Amino acid sequence: xxxxxxxxxxxxxxxxxxxxxxxxxxxxxxxxxxxxxxxxxxxxxxxxxxxxxxxxxxxxxxxxxxxxxxxxxxxxxxxxxxxxxx
Numbered sequence: 001x002x003x004x005x006x007x008x009x010x011x012x013x014x015x016x017x018x019x020x021x022x023x024x025x026x027x028x029x030x031x032x033x034x035x036x037x038x039x040x041x042x043x044x045x046x047x048x049x050x051x052x053x054x055x056x057x058x059x060x061x062x063x064x065x066x067x068x069x070x071x072x073x074x075x076x077x078x079x080x081x082x083x084x085x086x
Contacts, residue, residue: 077083
């Protein structure tokens, strides 16, 4: 063994340990990225199946009035002879 051998060995050990320390972080970021992509896909699928609140029609408050007006128009048409009696 020469005098440089322990220095080289130390450099190699430091580089290997630095790489080993980065591996869990790289794996963690990869898993996190895959989770985000899968989550976005799942949200897209669910949102395609369920209607958004802005797309659903609101309650119709005037349906009773419309029905009353249609009934009154029908009675007026029958009274004038335009509509036959049932």
